[in-house]
Amino acid sequence: MTAASVLLQFLNGLASASSLFLVAAGLSLIFGVTRIVNFAHGSLFMLGMYAAVALAPYVGFWWSVPLAALAVGALGAVLEALLLRRLYAAPELLQLLATFALVLIIKDFALWAWGPEDLLGPRAPGLEGAVAIAGSRFPEYDVFLIACGPIVLAALWQLLRRTRWGTLVRAATQDRDMANALGVDQRHLFGSVFALGALLAGLGGALQIPREPATLAIDLQVISDAFVVVVVGGLGSIPGAFLAALLIGEIKAFCIGLGFSEFTLAVEFVVMAIVLVLRPWGLLGQMPAPVRGAGAHEPAFALPSRGALQALVAVALALCVVPLLSGGYTLVLLTDILLFALFAVSLHFLMGPGGMLSFGHAAYFGLGAYGAGLLLLKAETSMGLALLAAPLFAVFAAVVFGWFCVRLSGVYLAMLTLAFAQITWSVVYQWDAFTGGSNGLIGIWPAGWLSGKTAYYYVTLATSLAGIAAMWRVLYAPFGYALRAGRDSPLRADAIGIDVRAQQWAGFVFAGLFAGIAGALYAFSKGSISPEALAVPRSVDGLVMVLLGGLHTLTGPVWGAALFTWLQDSVARGFDYWRAVIGAVILLLVIAVPGGLGSILRARSSR
Amino acid sequence: MTVLSVRALAKSYGGVHALRGVSFGVAAGELVALIGPNGAGKTTCFDVLNGQSAADAGAVELDGRSLLGLTPRQIWRLGVGRTFQITATFGSMTVRENVQTALLSRQRRLWSLISLAAHACVDDADALLARVGILEQAHRPCAVLAYGDLKRVELAMALANQPRLLLMDEPTAGMAPGERGELMRLAAGLAREDGTAVLFTEHDMEVVFTHADRVLVLAEGELIAQGRPDVVRADARVREVYLGGGDA
Numbered sequence: 001m002t003a004a005s006v007l008l009q010f011l012n013g014l015a016s017a018s019s020l021f022l023v024a025a026g027l028s029l030i031f032g033v034t035r036i037v038n039f040a041h042g043s044l045f046m047l048g049m050y051a052a053v054a055l056a057p058y059v060g061f062w063w064s065v066p067l068a069a070l071a072v073g074a075l076g077a078v079l080e081a082l083l084l085r086r087l088y089a090a091p092e093l094l095q096l097l098a099t100f101a102l103v104l105i106i107k108d109f110a111l112w113a114w115g116p117e118d119l120l121g122p123r124a125p126g127l128e129g130a131v132a133i134a135g136s137r138f139p140e141y142d143v144f145l146i147a148c149g150p151i152v153l154a155a156l157w158q159l160l161r162r163t164r165w166g167t168l169v170r171a172a173t174q175d176r177d178m179a180n181a182l183g184v185d186q187r188h189l190f191g192s193v194f195a196l197g198a199l200l201a202g203l204g205g206a207l208q209i210p211r212e213p214a215t216l217a218i219d220l221q222v223i224s225d226a227f228v229v230v231v232v233g234g235l236g237s238i239p240g241a242f243l244a245a246l247l248i249g250e251i252k253a254f255c256i257g258l259g260f261s262e263f264t265l266a267v268e269f270v271v272m273a274i275v276l277v278l279r280p281w282g283l284l285g286q287m288p289a290p291v292r293g294a295g296a297h298e299p300a301f302a303l304p305s306r307g308a309l310q311a312l313v314a315v316a317l318a319l320c321v322v323p324l325l326s327g328g329y330t331l332v333l334l335t336d337i338l339l340f341a342l343f344a345v346s347l348h349f350l351m352g353p354g355g356m357l358s359f360g361h362a363a364y365f366g367l368g369a370y371g372a373g374l375l376l377l378k379a380e381t382s383m384g385l386a387l388l389a390a391p392l393f394a395v396f397a398a399v400v401f402g403w404f405c406v407r408l409s410g411v412y413l414a415m416l417t418l419a420f421a422q423i424t425w426s427v428v429y430q431w432d433a434f435t436g437g438s439n440g441l442i443g444i445w446p447a448g449w450l451s452g453k454t455a456y457y458y459v460t461l462a463t464s465l466a467g468i469a470a471m472w473r474v475l476y477a478p479f480g481y482a483l484r485a486g487r488d489s490p491l492r493a494d495a496i497g498i499d500v501r502a503q504q505w506a507g508f509v510f511a512g513l514f515a516g517i518a519g520a521l522y523a524f525s526k527g528s529i530s531p532e533a534l535a536v537p538r539s540v541d542g543l544v545m546v547l548l549g550g551l552h553t554l555t556g557p558v559w560g561a562a563l564f565t566w567l568q569d570s571v572a573r574g575f576d577y578w579r580a581v582i583g584a585v586i587l588l589l590v591i592a593v594p595g596g597l598g599s600i601l602r603a604r605s606s607r
Numbered sequence: 608m609t610v611l612s613v614r615a616l617a618k619s620y621g622g623v624h625a626l627r628g629v630s631f632g633v634a635a636g637e638l639v640a641l642i643g644p645n646g647a648g649k650t651t652c653f654d655v656l657n658g659q660s661a662a663d664a665g666a667v668e669l670d671g672r673s674l675l676g677l678t679p680r681q682i683w684r685l686g687v688g689r690t691f692q693i694t695a696t697f698g699s700m701t702v703r704e705n706v707q708t709a710l711l712s713r714q715r716r717l718w719s720l721i722s723l724a725a726h727a728c729v730d731d732a733d734a735l736l737a738r739v740g741i742l743e744q745a746h747r748p749c750a751v752l753a754y755g756d757l758k759r760v761e762l763a764m765a766l767a768n769q770p771r772l773l774l775m776d777e778p779t780a781g782m783a784p785g786e787r788g789e790l791m792r793l794a795a796g797l798a799r800e801d802g803t804a805v806l807f808t809e810h811d812m813e814v815v816f817t818h819a820d821r822v823l824v825l826a827e828g829e830l831i832a833q834g835r836p837d838v839v840r841a842d843a844r845v846r847e848v849y850l851g852g853g854d855a
Contacts, residue, residue, distance in 0.1 A: 303723075303725055473720075474720050476723055476724060476725065477719055477720050477721060477722055477723065477724060478708075478711045478716050478717045478718070478719045478722060478724045478727065479717060479718055479719060479720050480724070481700070481704065481707075481708050481711065481717070481724045482708070482711075482712070482717035482718075484697060484699050484700065485697050485700075485708050487699075488696075488697040488698050488699050488700070489695040489696060489697055489698075491691065491695045492691070492695035492696060492697065492761075492764070493697075494679050494680060495657075495679060495683060495689045495691075495695070495765075496683060496708070496709040496712045496713075496764060496767070496768070497680045497683045497684055497712045497713070497768070498680070498708075498712055498717060499680060503717070503718075506718075
């Protein structure tokens with residue numbers, strides 16, 4: 001690489017760092033004040049892009065940028081007033097899920113409004129040319145973008161340091177309870193902060209349109225990049241976001257410039273890993289202040305009564321005789337329900353008793369599925385061996401990712417699980433030669449004696465029930481108690497000699513194993529797999545199943561998985577905007593029935 | 608017999624000398640109170656003793672074994688039990704399960720995937736609960752317990768490891784005055800029965816002077832007085848620190 005090309009790549013990095021910074025700064029600002037991690041921030045970025053592309057033909061590019069940013073900012077204010085305001089006191093999980101519901105709804109809105117095709121934006125009038133830098137041509141517009149980052153940083157800095165509003169924002173970021181006690185009007189403050197954060201995301205998106213087309217997939221791409229940036233820079237720190245955006249932007253530019261674009265994710269991952277190990281709260285972040293009076297009192301769970309056990313055995317027996325009574329469609333649906341129940345229970349194991357909220361559990365499900373497919377098709381093993389060995393793919397990933405995840409807690413952990421899942425998805429999606437890329441793998445059929453629907457149903461039934469029983473049983477073993485101890489009070493657990501991190505790590509791998517088994521069962525039941533099996537929406541499916549059934553009951557996730565899978569199968573068929581419906585259901589659940597279906601049943605039975 | 612021995616302990620945070628050469632010992636069966644105005648270094652001292660922060664200089668020994676550089680977990684294994692200023696128990700478990708978990712940890716059985724935790728160490732757990740006087744609440748979830756009872760659960764958990772040294776940070780904070788004396792009498796009785804050394808910090812001077820065998824007074828990171836409660840109470844420097852500082 002010559003000095004000139006190094007300089008050029010460096011400038012490229014600066015240009016992409018600018019829009020990354022705009023998104024991350026908004027995310028950080030919103031989190032600092034409201035303590036809500038806005039998963040929909042990438043969606044707001046996407047809306048900024050589409051809005052600017054749509055507006056540009058009427059008002060011209062230079063007007064479309066501020067108008068799009070303002071529109072997204074206004075939308076942010078509306079979302080805050082209608083939705084987030086109800087959630088400030090809610091548990092973290094519900095807050096994250098609600099913003100995730102917005103991701104689904106906004107994506108389907110964009111699909112409805114602008115269609116599935118990528119939309120090309122206009123070039124920036126006046127900046128269409130290129131400047132000569134070290135003998136090469138560098139786009140003028142990118143020079144403008146490079147300047148945008150520091151300008152926005154300086155403007156934010158002035159706003160936070162010089163204005164009364166900025167003082168309030170800083171006070172609330174440092175100590176929300178205290179600011180509240182001092183009579184700061186939370187409503188206005190939170191609303192305006194959310195609107196500003198949304199505006200920054202919209203601005204970032206709008207500014208990007210001369211460089212890349214608006215696409216529906218950009219939301220999750222941007223949010224996982226933004227998560228990496230805030231994890232590296234420190235959540236809540238604007239200068240940290242700037243520094244980390246530069247770092248990540250440069251790394252990406254140099255990987256692409258050197259012709260190793262497929263390594264971008266790996267390098268990003270390594271950087272994040274190093275930062276997390278050395279400075280768990282990010283480069284410029286501070287250890288989060290303990291939340292006062294959080295006392296997350298989880299209900300105790302006693303050993304199941306004899307009656308409850310008998311009921312479970314009765315359900316299992318009933319499932320055994322189903323094939324005698326009905327066939328075809330029912331069996332296929334039940335096979336799906338069973339393997340997703342296994343997946344949902346493994347997620348519940350992780351986030352309920354384990355206390356580790358995951359937004360990327362599908363990574364382990366998908367790796368199990370891909371493991372089965374790759375072993376069968378590439379290693380040409382027998383189906384039995386593929387089914388047995390496939391979950392090891394998931395276990396391996398859980399060992400590596402879990403090691404980092406258990407170093408964090410709460411929203412940091414959730415963000416990291418999402419980033420890991422997105423990285424896994426990208427690798428599978430991009431590695432055409434090995435994983436089949438976006439087409440996936442086909443021809444993963446069970447061996448002859450299991451190819452019948454009934455036979456495969458019995459395999460799935462036996463495996464899923466055994467897996468679910470094993471996880472439930474472990475929760476009543478000392479290991480399960482140690483996990484709950486670490487969740488209930490890490491301080492006390494440490495003081496009675498429990499190695500909380502090691503127990504959590506083992507719990508993470510344990511949950512990953514069973515998700516992997518579910519994934520392997522899935523691959524053979526469908527005969528083919530695509531990257532969707534491990535994409536983030538699949539992780540959200542799992543969360544919705546758990547939430548539907550209720551986090552506080554052991555059987556909840558099973559009923560949730562059954563209901564969700566049945567709904568998806570019956571309602572979703574032929575309806576393009578199914579994701580938005582799921583999003584609306586999540587919002588309804590979060591606001592109206594935060595305890596899940598389990599809580600309704602319990603309330604009824606205790607009446 | 609000296610159980611805990613602290614010699615010339617020093618610790619500073621970015622130029623602030625939180626502890627400057629503190630030395631003291633605690634004997635088996637002895638109740639020692641560590642007092643001092645806010646910012647005197649009590650919390651720093653406790654954090655160093657239980658492994659949460661590292662000392663700059665000095666020595667901390669339990670029965671002649673150095674504790675410096677060990678994690679809280681390792682220190683617990685060597686026989687140091689703790690209670691916290693704000694109680695820390697496992698809210699999703701019953702009172703008995705809290706103690707069972709501590710007992711299982713002591714036996715290094717928390718990695719077991721097979722046995723039923725609810726059936727483990729029941730007799731030992733109940734014996735501990737009886738000692739602290741809350742056996743009749745054994746089946747109740749910790750989340751619904753009264754604060755004074757939670758303090759007892761913590762004490763039972765701290766005793767589960769048959770500690771040589773019990774560290775109690777503000778044991779009576781947040782309790783009603785009547786309950787305070789009761790809890791301290793309980794702790795003192797248990798310590799004497801087992802020959803456990805007890806070191807506690809405390810804001811309530813009545814508790815200190817009624818229950819401590821010996822009192823250590825910290826001010827600005829230095830030990831300015833130590834001795835029997837009546838002697839310390841009469842000490843001119845102690846009076847100055849407390850009355851002059853306006854914090855008692």
